[in-house]
Amino acid sequence: xxxxxxxxxxxxxxxxxxxxxxxxxxxxxxxxxxxxxxxxxxxxxxxxxxxxxxxxxxxxxxxxxxxxxxxxxxxxxxxxxxxxxxxxxxxxxxxxxxxxxxxxxxxxxxxxxxxxxxxxxxxxxxxxxxxxxxxxxxxxxxxxxxxxxxxxxxxxxxxxxxxxxxxxxxxxxxxxxxxxxxxxxxxxxxxxxxxxxxxxxxxxxxxxxxxxxxxxxxxxxxxxxxxxxxxxxxxxxxxxxxxxxxxxxxxxxxxxxxxxxxxxxxxxxxxxxxxxxxxxxxxxxxxxxxxxxxxxxxxxxxxxxxxxxxxxxxxxxxxxxxxxxxxxxxxxxxxxxxxxxxxxxxxxxxxxxxxxxxxxxxxxxxxxxxxxxxxxxxxxxxxxxxxxxxxxxxxxxxxxx
Amino acid sequence: xxxxxxxxxxxxxxxxxxxxxxxxxxxxxxxxxxxxxxxxxxxxxxxxxxxxxxxxxxxxxxxxxxxxxxxxxxxxxxxxxxxxxxxxxxxxxxxxxxxxxxxxxxxxxxxxxxxxxxxxxxxxxxxxxxxxxxxxxxxxxxxxxxxxxxxxxxxxxxxxxxxxxxxxxxxxxxxxxxxxxxxxxxxxxxxxxxxxxxxxxxxxxxxxxxxxxxxxxxxxxxxxxxxxxxxxxxxxxxxxxxxxxxxxxxxxxxxxxxxxxxxxxxxxxxxxxxxxxxxxxxxxxxxxxxxxxxxxxxxxxxxxxxxxxxxxxxxxxxxxxxxxxxxxxxxxxxxxxxxxxxxxxxxxxxxxxxxxxxxxxxxxxxxxxxxxxxxxxxxxxxxxxxxxxxxxxxxxxxxxx
DNA sequence: TCATTTTAATTTGAATGTCAAATTAAATAA
DNA sequence: TTATTTAATTTGACATTCAAATTAAAATGA
Numbered sequence: 001x002x003x004x005x006x007x008x009x010x011x012x013x014x015x016x017x018x019x020x021x022x023x024x025x026x027x028x029x030x031x032x033x034x035x036x037x038x039x040x041x042x043x044x045x046x047x048x049x050x051x052x053x054x055x056x057x058x059x060x061x062x063x064x065x066x067x068x069x070x071x072x073x074x075x076x077x078x079x080x081x082x083x084x085x086x087x088x089x090x091x092x093x094x095x096x097x098x099x100x101x102x103x104x105x106x107x108x109x110x111x112x113x114x115x116x117x118x119x120x121x122x123x124x125x126x127x128x129x130x131x132x133x134x135x136x137x138x139x140x141x142x143x144x145x146x147x148x149x150x151x152x153x154x155x156x157x158x159x160x161x162x163x164x165x166x167x168x169x170x171x172x173x174x175x176x177x178x179x180x181x182x183x184x185x186x187x188x189x190x191x192x193x194x195x196x197x198x199x200x201x202x203x204x205x206x207x208x209x210x211x212x213x214x215x216x217x218x219x220x221x222x223x224x225x226x227x228x229x230x231x232x233x234x235x236x237x238x239x240x241x242x243x244x245x246x247x248x249x250x251x252x253x254x255x256x257x258x259x260x261x262x263x264x265x266x267x268x269x270x271x272x273x274x275x276x277x278x279x280x281x282x283x284x285x286x287x288x289x290x291x292x293x294x295x296x297x298x299x300x301x302x303x304x305x306x307x308x309x310x311x312x313x314x315x316x317x318x319x320x321x322x323x324x325x326x327x328x329x330x331x332x333x334x335x336x337x338x339x340x341x342x343x344x345x346x347x348x349x350x351x352x353x354x355x356x357x358x359x360x361x362x363x364x365x366x367x368x369x370x371x372x373x374x375x376x377x378x379x380x381x382x383x384x385x386x387x388x389x390x391x392x393x394x395x396x397x398x399x400x401x
Numbered sequence: 402x403x404x405x406x407x408x409x410x411x412x413x414x415x416x417x418x419x420x421x422x423x424x425x426x427x428x429x430x431x432x433x434x435x436x437x438x439x440x441x442x443x444x445x446x447x448x449x450x451x452x453x454x455x456x457x458x459x460x461x462x463x464x465x466x467x468x469x470x471x472x473x474x475x476x477x478x479x480x481x482x483x484x485x486x487x488x489x490x491x492x493x494x495x496x497x498x499x500x501x502x503x504x505x506x507x508x509x510x511x512x513x514x515x516x517x518x519x520x521x522x523x524x525x526x527x528x529x530x531x532x533x534x535x536x537x538x539x540x541x542x543x544x545x546x547x548x549x550x551x552x553x554x555x556x557x558x559x560x561x562x563x564x565x566x567x568x569x570x571x572x573x574x575x576x577x578x579x580x581x582x583x584x585x586x587x588x589x590x591x592x593x594x595x596x597x598x599x600x601x602x603x604x605x606x607x608x609x610x611x612x613x614x615x616x617x618x619x620x621x622x623x624x625x626x627x628x629x630x631x632x633x634x635x636x637x638x639x640x641x642x643x644x645x646x647x648x649x650x651x652x653x654x655x656x657x658x659x660x661x662x663x664x665x666x667x668x669x670x671x672x673x674x675x676x677x678x679x680x681x682x683x684x685x686x687x688x689x690x691x692x693x694x695x696x697x698x699x700x701x702x703x704x705x706x707x708x709x710x711x712x713x714x715x716x717x718x719x720x721x722x723x724x725x726x727x728x729x730x731x732x733x734x735x736x737x738x739x740x741x742x743x744x745x746x747x748x749x750x751x752x753x754x755x756x757x758x759x760x761x762x763x764x765x766x767x768x769x770x771x772x773x774x775x776x777x778x779x780x781x782x783x784x785x786x787x788x789x790x791x792x793x794x795x796x797x798x799x800x801x802x
Numbered sequence: 803t804c805a806t807t808t809t810a811a812t813t814t815g816a817a818t819g820t821c822a823a824a825t826t827a828a829a830t831a832a
Numbered sequence: 833t834t835a836t837t838t839a840a841t842t843t844g845a846c847a848t849t850c851a852a853a854t855t856a857a858a859a860t861g862a
Contacts (some may be wrong), residue, residue: 005406005819005848026810035850040812066859067809153758162761171761210635222726226627233728234611234765240758244722247648248714257756259718313649317660321645325623325726327634355658357554357641360563360572364635406819406848427839436821441841467830468838 024070080144084381087150093373105136122181147384149191156189196223198379216335264314312348320355336372425471476501481545485782488551494774506537523582548785550592557590597624599780617736665715713749721756737773
């Protein structure tokens with residue numbers, strides 16, 4: 001138990017240093033309540049193990065004071081290398097980060113098929129990570145951990161994939177398979193969860209303990225950070241925001257049920273209506289067809305406008321329900337597709353504001369954060385970073401004992 | 402920091418003892434990972450301060466083994482007295498518990514009006530608590546803390562009431578007012594939250610870390626326990642489940658918005674439809690009119706059945722949304738009114754099961770827990786118990802330092 | 803230029819705490 | 833009665849934290 005205390009101190013300080021970026025010991029002491037003496041002891045230990053490093057303060061200017069200058073500590077980038085992989089329909093998106101979170105390389109590569117056997121996908125990921133390392137002038141075996149984000153129902157704690165649209169088989173112990181195939185620890189989670197981790201680590205959620213991330217791709221996802229920790233639910237299928245019901249006996253959804261939010265706001269839902277009502281061609285790929293619909297709306301086509309407007313209203317209603325249930329500080333709308341601008345419209349956010357329970361306090365902040373597949377990959381990498389840190393600290397704990 | 406460790410141990414052990422009811426030291430050591438030596442030290446301290454006591458094991462029978470017998474520890478009921486108060490429309494419901502959670506007395510008393518000035522309500526609560534103590538053969542000043550559950554928007558951490566249907570004034574520092582008026586620490590929270598605390602302390606949630614409690618009175622409430630702790634949201638108005646939207650531009654709700662769940666399942670919503678469509682009298686009190694409606698449905702009145710069926714379907718949809726977002730282990734439906742049986746019907750639960758995302762694992766358990774206002778009061782008392790324990794431990798921490 | 807002042811970081815030594823191992827306590831079994 | 837078994841306590845070693853003292857490294861001022 002005495003040793004537990006030290007373990008706690010190590011974790012607290014390393015997390016604080018990571019969060020701050022650069023921070024002197026004295027501030028660490030103030031922020032964590034750990035005494036200066038102990039901060040000195042623990043940081044010395046972290047330094048000697050190469051997890052952190054000292055950097056000279058570049059306080060060239062007004063904030064230079066007298067007295068012994070503070071010496072900043074930061075995560076030592078060279079300590080570890082991690083990769084993040086986002087599995088999409090047709091491709092893999094990858095990033096390589098150093099231990100500090102600095103991006104060393106980024107790549108995309110095609111998959112043989114949208115749905116693959118677990119072994120095939122694992123090998124594709126292995127090769128892609130290997131290539132990624134080479135591009136950055138590193139060897140694949142230098143990578144300390146790989147985070148993988150995949151759509152579907154994932155038990156993150158043990159890396160078990162109950163189901164994924166990217167895999168041909170259900171109930172795969174995919175985390176273990178990946179770890180075996182790549183020869184380095186692999187950590188897998190639902191992709192929406194990883195966007196939440198990315199926002200918490202690198203993005204807009206850094207200063208918040210409770211926030212929600214709503215992701216919009218072809219489906220609608222949700223990641224929840226509650227009390228500073230990602231909440232994953234108990235069956236690994238929490239946060240199925242896209243399949244919350246917004247209409248009794250409503251529109252048919254991909255999932256087979258009726259009235260799902262997704263069945264009103266996803267691209268296929270828009271196209272279904274457009275094809276039915278207006279003369280929009282049923283041919284061509286989804287992306288260009290949605291583009292056509294959006295252009296029609298912009299140029300004043302009433303039918304197109306009506307279709308998009310309803311999608312926006314339904315989306316606002318879904319968001320309002322999240323606020324009514326969670327009362328979060330912040331909601332981040334994350335997605336890349338410009339074609340989803342109608343969901344980010346001010347009118348939508350306003351509609352949401354009008355549908356939440358009114359109190360004297362300000363409603364939660366809603367921000368739009370546009371990013372592409374590479375940012376999803378960064379989320380996966382952030383998760384790997386977290387896990388690799390934990391492994392490194394475990395090793396340190398053992399060394400000390 | 403060294404002392405922090407002991408503080409942690411004290412809290413962990415006291416909580417464990419409370420949770421277990423009766424438990425020998427050796428099991429405490431196994432369960433908490435704290436060594437036997439330390440368990441001995443800390444429990445000796447708790448014993449000497451009168452917070453716990455030893456009881457002889459009544460293992461009259463097969464489980465008697467050789468060796469020195471285990472000695473059970475339990476919370477010492479006589480250590481403290483707490484009261485719990487639930488504020489309803491026309492009355493107060495109160496319970497008096499000892500520190501062990503044993504009920505010593507219970508009462509109900511009328512309020513001067515459904516809506517009262519804060520001072521008036523505070524004095525009514527003071528008098529009621531005082532009377533309650535007298536009934537139990539105790540003095541009011543023996544009560545170490547009082548928990549109060551009230552409908553509305555409450556900032557539990559500082560006892561601030563933004564708004565409550567039971568108070569004539571908005572933005573009242575009601576917790577402080579109560580503490581001043583009663584002369585003993587008072588703790589106030591939203592009533593639905595306190596039902597969740599009651600379930601966690603005394604009820605069906607005792608073995609679960611993540612569960613939801615849906616309360617049905619005239620409105621619909623929600624309490625969330627996430628990671629073993631009550632989640633309250635950031636503006637003190639989390640969990641407004643009754644005002645989640647289930648229909649775009651739907652029925653008008655008491656809150657002024659449209660499409661709220663409450664506007665379909667609350668008693669006033671049922672009556673609105675019944676009065677409109679069938680010949681149900683608009684006269685009389687809500688309770689008896691709902692009773693009439695229910696009887697009509699039971700005797701085969703198609704209109705009445707249709708009204709209740711839709712309420713059930715909408716309610717199922719709301720529940721399914723909770724499951725889709727939270728993926729909890731357990732959902733407890735708590736309410737007393739028999740008139741709400743149609744919401745508890747198997748058909749409703751089945752409809753919910755069909756509307757959640759299907760995975761290989763079993764859907765969350767849904768249980769119905771019927772209880773009356775006194776159980777709400779027990780929730781308030783459980784909250785007081787938690788807070789009084791904390792105060793007692795704080796004192797112990799200081800004594801030791 | 804060099805002593806003084808100021809602030810940061812480290813070292814020191816006392817106090818606190820945890821825990822494994824040894825011991826004591828209290829029962830049953832032989 | 834004695835041996836055995838199991839629970840609880842005591843003991844002594846070791847780990848850890850922290851306040852206070854000390855050292856380090858800068859700016860300021862004479």
